[in-house]
Amino acid sequence: MGKKVVVTGVPGVGKTTVINGAMERLAAEGIAYQAVNFGTFMFDVARKENLVSNRDEMRKLGKDVQKRLQQAAASGIAAMSGDANIIIDTHSSVKTPTGFLAGLPEWVLRELMPDMVVLVETDPDQILMRRLGDASRVRDMEGARAIAEHQEFNRAVSAAYAMYTGCTIKIVRNENFLLERGIDDLVGVLR
Numbered sequence: 001m002g003k004k005v006v007v008t009g010v011p012g013v014g015k016t017t018v019i020n021g022a023m024e025r026l027a028a029e030g031i032a033y034q035a036v037n038f039g040t041f042m043f044d045v046a047r048k049e050n051l052v053s054n055r056d057e058m059r060k061l062g063k064d065v066q067k068r069l070q071q072a073a074a075s076g077i078a079a080m081s082g083d084a085n086i087i088i089d090t091h092s093s094v095k096t097p098t099g100f101l102a103g104l105p106e107w108v109l110r111e112l113m114p115d116m117v118v119l120v121e122t123d124p125d126q127i128l129m130r131r132l133g134d135a136s137r138v139r140d141m142e143g144a145r146a147i148a149e150h151q152e153f154n155r156a157v158s159a160a161y162a163m164y165t166g167c168t169i170k171i172v173r174n175e176n177f178l179l180e181r182g183i184d185d186l187v188g189v190l191r
């Protein structure tokens with residue numbers, strides 16, 4: 001069986017950037033991984049059903065609709081992953097208008113059964129600046145304190161994922177000017 005690694009972090013922390021760097025490094029070493037974005041699987045279904053016009057609208061949908069999209073994404077990813085090593089780019093929790101929604105509830109974990117959940121983190125003020133500098137997305141406006149609270153919640157909910165699946169939890173720091181260090185850290189646990 002290949003490794004199943006779930007990589008999470010608050011919006012704009014740099015999950016995709018760190019994953020892309022790690023994928024390049026691993027490919028150069030001849031270690032094959034496939035990277036998939038959970039939100040893209042959800043968005044494909046949501047767009048077909050005319051529920052949203054961009055991916056940032058999904059977290060504003062009703063809780064039950066988001067849960068249905070999660071289920072569809074989890075089964076789609078489980079069906080395609082087979083025995084390959086896979087990295088799943090997603091969220092430990094999603095900030096919705098009615099509170100935090102677990103990104104990996106029981107019905108998602110049962111499909112994915114990850115070996116490891118990675119939390120990509122950095123200082124909240126750095127995340128705030130990255131969000132402000134990214135015009136391609138429709139980010140929710142929130143301050144450094146709210147971002148810190150979201151990162152704390154992600155650690156807490158990830159402990160529950162470890163209890164349910166027996167997966168390990170790895171924290172990778174992705175600090176300004178230190179991207180390569182974050183990539184090294186991720187590659188170290190993916191080899």
Ligand code: AP5
Binds near residue numbers: 011018090134
């Ligand atoms: P998704 O597409 O995953 O949204 P996101 O978290 O907002 O992802 P981003 O790609 O914007 O952030 P990122 O952390 O990958 O940062 P990036 O590398 O781009 O999900 C979309 C939606 O899907 C969610 O909102 C949710 O609704 C839904 N969803 C997904 N999973 C779900 C689940 N399990 N359950 C329910 N819903 C789910 O980098 C950001 C910027 O920072 C870039 O400009 C980059 O250049 C810069 N940067 C990165 N690293 C550094 C560094 N070290 N120094 C300086 N700048 C850096």
